Amino acid sequence: MQTSEHGSPTLLGASTRRIEDDRLLTGRARFIADVVLPGMVEAAFVRSDVPHARVRGIDTGTAAECPGVHAVFGGAEVDLAAVPDRMPWVRPVGHVPLARDRVRHVGCPLAVVVADDRYLAEDAAELVDPDLEPLPVVGTVEQALADDAPLLHPEWGDNLLLSVEPDTAEVDAAFAELRTVSGRYEIRRQSAAPLEGRGVVAEYRDDRLTVWTSTQAAFVVRGMLSAVLGLPERDIRVITPDVGGGFGQKNEIYPEEYLIPWLAMRLRRPVRWIEDRHEHLIAATHARDTTIDLSAAVREDGTIAALRGRVRTDLGSGEIFPAGYGPSLVSVGSLCGPYRIPQQAIAVQGVVTNKTPTGGYRGFGGPEGTFAIERLVDRIACEVGVDRLELRRRMILDPQDLPYETAAGARLVSGTHRDAFERAVDLGERMLTEEREKVGPAALLGVGYATYVEGVASTTFSITGTWSSQDSADVRFDADGGVTVAVGVSAMGQGAHTTVATLVAEALTIPVERVRVVMGDTDTAAFGLGSWASRGALVAGGAIERAAEVLRRKGTAIAAHLLEAAPEDLELTGGRFRVCGSPGSAVSWSRVAQSALNRTFELPPGVDPGLEARAVYEPPGLDHVPRPDGKMNAAAGYTNATHAAVVLVDAETGVVEVLRYAVVHDCGRVINPLTLAGQIHGGVAQGIGGALHEHLPYEDGQPLATTFTDYLLPGPREVPEMVVEELGEPAPEMPFGVKGAGEAGIIGAPAAIAGAVEHALGVTGVDVTPLTPSVVRGLVEEARS
Incomplete structure (x- = not known):
């Protein structure tokens, strides 16, 4: 038994075994694929292999005559309402669960087949004949923004789902007086890869709908089902069985979650659909795919007086709820990090293209914003001639600065920003020295750092237009x-x-x-x-x-x-x-x-x-919509951390190996150190994947990574020895003094690893991830020249 700061017994801070693990590890868990109901039939979807087309018709006749097939439906035969567009500050998408008039990405569902089992349904699905009239493809953000760009939604007049232009007058004044340092920072398209894919089972019995679905938000699913199916919420029950990983991707509500319940109601028997991995990579939401143009007005000592720039995200077709622009807003809120940066003016553009819709993924814009500001700080240090660590020391928040409001409006009440940074630097320099002794002076060895704040328990109103916090x-x-x-x-x-x-x-x-x-x-x-x-x-x-x-x-x-x-x-x-x-x-x-x-x-x-x-x-002090000055305190609290990564670069192959890693973190009072360490370790592993391996490339609207042969994930060999230290005292503004730590591991990894590669090669401009071997070989050639 632990004791609290007052000397009384406490359970908080004890490394106890998780009570759910025995059931999960012994095969007694019940995941969505384990839900089997009497009389249940299985669904398979026909998906578009064309990125942009007009739907002229769907021939389902041959498929409907196949043995064991109960029904085949195209979009025109499904009487579901469009998913409501509840956010008045973005363009209405008006997407329907099954395409009727137009498809806007490969993987878009065109028809659904219901049969006795999945095998029969898949066989019949191959006989469905969609008549698609190809339309010009909008394959990149640049193409989408061109003056003569084809329009995904002609009624908009352009391809911008979201466009925010801030007032820049005060920031422009700082730039007029001070030196400017600029960069373009890109985190390419990725996807969450939970061990368990998505799935839905539905049954309509006694005038009541029961839906089992692999989701992170059962009540939100219930509310959206009510809106699209036209049933009162009291007549809908949503059950979330065990979920084999969510990572934000299962916080979206997908077409299948409306269609499977509709089928159960239409057929009056239970219906199940389980996603395969190919479907997952082309139909479950993608993430990141963000470019941040960022400039700093820099004082003589290198410190930043103001930031201005633009966050531009490829949202794919935009046909998802909640819409995928939320991470862009979080990126804007993350740019100041734990630094004293008085002003910022950042525009936001959410651009639609003919790709799979973009949605939430662990970190939700935090990795992108942290990558941009940390890369820019290193560039400033190089151009001004200041040590990169010393420059951070000049700007980082001290305890006496708290409470502090960032230029974006975040209210930082507690935290150990400087202490976490200094401890991580101590660990990083020690790890670098130890590894140098192993590999020798000629090896391309480097250490990088990333320091940040993470908003926790944020409002959801700005992306749903309905729910708050x-x-x-x-x-x-x-x-x-x-x-x-x-x-x-x-x-x-x-x-x-x-x-x-x-x-x-x-x-x-x-x-x-x-x-x-x-x-x-x-x-x-x-x-x-x-x-x-x-x-x-x-x-x-x-x-x-x-x-x-x-x-x-x-x-x-x-x-x-x-x-x-x-x-x-x-x-x-x-x-x-x-x-x-x-x-x-x-x-x-x-x-x-x-x-x-x-x-x-x-x-x-x-x-x-x-x-x-x-x-x-409901957490106090949250802004659910921006204040008149455009600022917004969108999170209930803010954790802080600094990451340190030591990498070894192979000059011939371009392969980057992360040798050592350290995270010094503050999430307030720790409930269970074992659980916390697991969260951070897992997040760092995902961050390593995003920094070095994971990429979803497209060519003319066609996805080029549709299996795990092409979409590379880090394995045990790619995840290094890791040190995790907690500094936090109970946060006085939070219940039980806790803040939250689910995304802490992933936010700092791309920036820290990129900084380490830059340090190893002795170059600047490591401004894109993933740092694949071909990218790194180009950097090596630059260093040699």
Whole structure:
């Protein structure tokens, strides 16, 4: 048992085993493909192999006559409403789950076949004959923005889903007086690659729809199903089974999630669809694909007085909800990092092209913004003639600077920005020295750093136009003193059950084993917006803290009556209410629960039977829309970290090997160090993939990486020895003092690795990822010349 800063016992900070792991590791988990219902049939989709075309017709006759086929539908036969466009600040897309008039990317669903099993459905799908009239392809952002560009949505008049132009007057004044240093920074197209793909099962029984889906946000799915299917939310139940990884990609709502329920209602029998990996790489949302043009007005000492520039993202066809422009806004909010940069004016363009829609992916714009500012700082250091680390020291926030509002509007209340940076530098320089002793002085060895802040528990209103940031918890005692807690966050492998159980046990001073957690079912869980943006521990914790306070007050009143003592004389510790100074006079939660639920005649006057509480928590201080000055505090809190990466570059092959890695991190109070380390290790592994390997190239609208043969993921050999250190003290502005850490590992990796490659080669301008061997060989030639 740990002790808190006040010396009292606490469960927080203890490295305990995750309560869900036994079930997951022994094959007793139930993933979406494990959902099998009596009479269930299977669906397969016919997808466009043309990137841009007009749909003239779909011939389904031959497929419908195949043995075992129950139905074949084209878009014209599906009477679903268009997915609502609820964001007035972006162009309306009006996309429908099954294409009717036009396809805008390879992988767009054209028709669906339902058969006795997936094999029969796939065979029949090959006989569906779509009549597509090819249209000019918009293959790149440059093509999309050309004056004579073909238009994906002719009613718009251009190919901009989103365009934001800030007021630059104050920033322009700084640029008129000071030196300018500029760069273009690009993170190319990637995709999340969860171990489990997407999938949906639906059943319509007794005038009620039940949908099992691999999602991060069950209640949001329910709300969107209601809008598109035309059913009241009360007649829809959404269940999230075990989810084998989400990473933001499963926080989108896909055409299949509307179509499979529609089929179940139409056919009056359960229907299932399970994504294969080829479908995943062409139809599940892509990510990143962002170019940031960034300029700094630089003082004589190299520090930055102002930033201006543009974040431009290739959104693919834009046919997804929530729309894929959200990461661009987060990139804008990330550019100042933990630095004292007084002003910024950053434009945003979300451009549509004939590619798979872009959506959320772990980091959600944070890696892009951090990559740009850290690369620019290194460029400034080179041009001004200042050591790259010394320049950061001149700008980084000190404790006395807090609270601090960044130029983008983020309110930083707590953090260890300078301490994390200095500790990471110590680790990085030591790792570099140790590796140099192993490989010799001639090897191309380098170390790079990235320091940043990460917004956690952000509002979702700016990308959904509907939901904001709240979450709920129902905490209920049983008569034996056990507790059931129902929460609105969801699990996808990140240890959410353990986190929630630990917080409940901490708040009520009971063992974790006495807590049962319910989540991922809209009929039994408390309303919530799911797990994304590193929000789970914070918002669930806030609701749990409030519900527990209600229970503690009621429990104290009942215990005081049983002990014939004054409530103010009681303290709760170790699951027992005891009279202060008299340890022998005490009653347990079990005894209190018996009185509240069974022996109700023992309750004090005015206290009703029952021992349960529901609470809702919405983080304070959030801006759900931009303020009049354009600034926005879009997150409930901000973690900080610095990454250090040591790399070895092979000059002949261009291969970059990450030898050592360190993360010094501050997420406030740590709930479980093992879970936190797992989150950061996994995030760094994904960051290494994005920095060195993962890329989804296109040619004339055709995807060139449609299997894992072409889309390269890091394996165990590519993930190095890693040091993770936590600096944080309890964050005073947050429930339980916690902030969140789900995306911390991935945000700094691209910038730190690029900086290390630049350091190894002795060049500037390592401004694009992934740093594939061909890219690195070009840099080596530049260094040699």
